[in-house]
Amino acid sequence: MPVISVVTPVHPPSLPYLAEAYESLATQELPPGWAWEWLVQEDGETGLLDGVLPADERVLPGSGRRGGPGVARMMALTRASGELIKALDADDVLAPGALARDIAALADPSVGWTTCRVLDLFPDGTTAGVDSDPEEGPIERGAILRYWQRNGYVSSVVAGTLCIRRELLLDLGGWMALPASEDTGLILAANASSDGYFVATCGMFYRKWPGQVTASAAHNDDAERLARMRLIEERAEIMLAGRRGRAAPSRTDRGSGPGSARGT
Secondary structure (H helix, E strand, C coil): CCCEEEEEEHHHHHHHHHHHHHHHHHHCCHHHHHHEEEEEEEEECCCCCCCCCCCCCCCCEEECCCCCCCHHHHHHCCCCCCCCEEEECCCEEEEHHHHHHHHHCCCCCCCEEEEEEEEECCCCEEECCCCCCCCCCCEEECCHHHHHHHHHCCCCHHHHHHHHHHHHHHHHCCCCCCCCHHHHHHHHHHHHHCCCCEEEEEEEEEECCCCCHHHHHHHHHCCHHHHHHHHHHHHHHHHHHHHHHCCCCCCHCCCCCCCCCCCC
């Protein structure tokens, strides 16, 4: 039976939202013959998940040495059995049909990964979209990277919606060993290495709340953030050049900017 593995790193502030994340997963309708599993990985070994998760054999909690979200995601991957790997942050919610749409898009062997439309979810329950979404359909190699460079390191898609073939994920080295933006690094590497597909139907509700990591001062420190973006950019450009069989551009040829929205 083919399996889609949903990977969720957890840190203490996001714990109250896990129940909603599970409900959004439990109500997914998959194509015949498919199953899902949920790899919930604590960043550390504090017993944070004890007694919190439902008694569902498809839910697989884990813990390990503290190393940040990228390490937590990779440790979850060590326990995953699926041929497809789907990202889901602990404080976000899958929209109905999200996994089925990912699976359908990845039925095309030329597609290595998918992302989808996201709606911001505010504390009062209201939602709002953004204007940068691509049209439904294939995303050619390098397209997201070029947009990101030209728009101040702001992505046209949300990295947290990524669904990727396991083989491609491992070939890329997984999530980057960064204190933040590790998912941005992965999606830009995937885009530099393989064609993808954008699903224009909303697949995820991105929760906006004061405790979210992307709202923290540390995440948005200008100097650290710029260093992360430049490293992500350099890796993606080298990958893109390698796949096309040409020399990588010099540092002086690269776009740069201080953007602070998606993909940071």
